Amino acid sequence: MNNQTAISQFLLLGLHIPPDHQHLFYALFLAMYLTTVLGNLIIIILIILDFHLHTPMYLFLSNLSFTDLCFSSVTMPKLLQNMQSQDISITYVGCLTQMYFLMFFGDMESFLLLVMAYDRYVAICFPLHYTSIMNPKLCVWLVLLSWMITMLYSMLHTLLLARLSFCEDNVIPHFFCDISALLKLACSDIHINELMIFILGGLVIAIPFLLIVVSYVQIISSTLKVSSTRGIHKVFSTCGSHLSVASLFYGTIIGLYLCPPVNSSNVKKIAMALMYTVVTPMLNPFIYSLRNRDMKDALSRVLCKKKISL
Numbered sequence: 001m002n003n004q005t006a007i008s009q010f011l012l013l014g015l016h017i018p019p020d021h022q023h024l025f026y027a028l029f030l031a032m033y034l035t036t037v038l039g040n041l042i043i044i045i046l047i048i049l050d051f052h053l054h055t056p057m058y059l060f061l062s063n064l065s066f067t068d069l070c071f072s073s074v075t076m077p078k079l080l081q082n083m084q085s086q087d088i089s090i091t092y093v094g095c096l097t098q099m100y101f102l103m104f105f106g107d108m109e110s111f112l113l114l115v116m117a118y119d120r121y122v123a124i125c126f127p128l129h130y131t132s133i134m135n136p137k138l139c140v141w142l143v144l145l146s147w148m149i150t151m152l153y154s155m156l157h158t159l160l161l162a163r164l165s166f167c168e169d170n171v172i173p174h175f176f177c178d179i180s181a182l183l184k185l186a187c188s189d190i191h192i193n194e195l196m197i198f199i200l201g202g203l204v205i206a207i208p209f210l211l212i213v214v215s216y217v218q219i220i221s222s223t224l225k226v227s228s229t230r231g232i233h234k235v236f237s238t239c240g241s242h243l244s245v246a247s248l249f250y251g252t253i254i255g256l257y258l259c260p261p262v263n264s265s266n267v268k269k270i271a272m273a274l275m276y277t278v279v280t281p282m283l284n285p286f287i288y289s290l291r292n293r294d295m296k297d298a299l300s301r302v303l304c305k306k307k308i309s310l
Contacts, residue, residue, distance in 0.1 A: 007092055008091065009091050009092060009095075009170065010171070010172050010177065010185075011089055011170055011172065012078075012082060012088050012172050012175055012177070013175075014079065014083070014175040015079075015083075016267060016270075026080065026083045029076065029080060029083070029278070032279075033073075033076040033282075036068065036072045036076075036278075037069055037072075037073070039282065039285030039286065039289075040065040040066070040068050042289075042299075043285050044062050044065050045302075046295065046299060047059075047061065050302060052294070053295075053298050056119050056139045057116070057119055057123075059139055059143070060115050060142075063143055064109065064112045064284070065285065067105050068109065068280075068281035068285075070105045071106060072277065074098055074277075075098070075176040075278075076278065078090065078175075078176065079175045082175070095177040095182070096161065096177070098177045099158065099161070099179055099182065100154050100157075100158040101154075102178075102277075103154040103157060103158075103179070104150050104153075106253075107153055107154065108150045109249060110208045110209075110249070110250075111146035111149065111150060111204070111208060112143075113208065113212060113242070113245065113246045114212055115142045115146060116242050117211070117212040117215040117216065118211075119134060120239050121218060122134055125218060125222045150204070157193070157196065157197070160196060161179065161182060161183070163188070164186040164190065164193070165186065165187045165188045166186055166187060171185075172185070173266050174273070175270065176273075178273070179197070205253060205254075209254070216239070216243065219239065241288045245284050245288070248275075248283065
């Protein structure tokens with residue numbers, strides 16, 4: 001303990017980009033981030049302005065869009081700043097803060113995808129009781145419960161990490177403060193941290209994923225029993241957007257953390273991390289808007305009202 005020094009900052013190595021291509025990748029990531037912000041803001045504004053979208057499904061979708069916007073904003077501004085200024089440092093407090101919000105919004109997306117799967121399950125398997133089951137009170141409680149669980153989960157891991165001591169090595173081979181990378185730099189005993197990640201990580205990632213799979217098994221089973229071919233097509237068109245988003249999100253998370261490839265290089269890990277922190281939040285608005293007739297109609301109504309007012 002006497003040989004340990006207090007770490008005041010960490011160094012984020014970021015992406016392995018040749019100097020000649022720095023400006024090109026900076027412009028690319030800036031365009032992707034602006035697209036993410038704009039796309040998710042449009043969905044949130046449409047849901048707020050159009051009363052036809054004031055339903056449980058779009059309440060959950062607006063929270064998902066807000067989560068995607070914040071999730072991307074936790075990492076992208078710092079990445080863009082590091083690429084532009086060549087300053088790869090981040091303060092100790094800033095690193096822990098980034099890790100907290102990264103876990104918070106990442107886990108929040110997992111719970112929201114589970115809540116949206118439950119909403120689709122009730123709508124398809126119990127259509128006559130949908131309004132009584134998915135009442136406004138239950139919907140609000142589901143959202144609030146998701147926020148509370150993720151807040152406590154992220155706070156627990158942040159406090160457990162804050163108690164650790166760090167030695168002279170302060171280089172993080174990533175473009176954000178990943179909890180696994182920080183644990184490798186710690187000089188203290190990290191068994192409690194690893195145990196909590198193993199136990200609670202399963203609760204916030206594995207269990208929601210399994211429940212989503214079970215809900216879709218029930219949806220498919222119920223649909224095949226009572227519906228015609230046209231009905232089956234309608235059901236899958238209704239659930240297609242959510243299924244695409246869930247597959248994209250959980251596919252990269254499971255591939256990166258739960259089932260990492262053998263002898264995977266750090267470049268591959270960073271590429272997979274870019275998928276769920278940058279690409280997925282950017283694609284979600286397009287998936288829901290391009291495959292959703294209600295969103296297209298809402299956009300038309302809002303634009304028509306704007307033209308009339310002008």
